[in-house]
Amino acid sequence: MRGEDQKQTGMFSYISAEQRVPKDHPLRAIRAMTDEALRSLSREFEKLYSPVGRHSIVPEKLLRALLLQVLYTVRSGRLLMEQLD
Numbered sequence: 001m002r003g004e005d006q007k008q009t010g011m012f013s014y015i016s017a018e019q020r021v022p023k024d025h026p027l028r029a030i031r032a033m034t035d036e037a038l039r040s041l042s043r044e045f046e047k048l049y050s051p052v053g054r055h056s057i058v059p060e061k062l063l064r065a066l067l068l069q070v071l072y073t074v075r076s077g078r079l080l081m082e083q084l085d
Contacts, residue, residue, distance in 0.1 A: 001050055001052060001055050003056050030067070031064075034064060
């Protein structure tokens with residue numbers, strides 16, 4: 001079952017991601033392009049998931065994380081989580 005792509009603004013920090021990233025940072029433009037591309041793929045993702053069962057991690061979030069991992073040449077998902085701050 002496919003989960004929903006919801007933003008969790010203040011779950012682990014008092015400072016939101018929007019406040020952490022400067023307004024003119026290149027990641028903002030990359031995020032806009034990525035979101036547009038992932039929206040166009042949403043129906044394809046939906047076809048891949050069963051309508052029953054536990055909710056999965058949203059594929060859009062996984063792909064955004066992988067993109068950050070590639071852009072910042074982080075070796076693993078665990079290191080990415082440690083370096084997100």
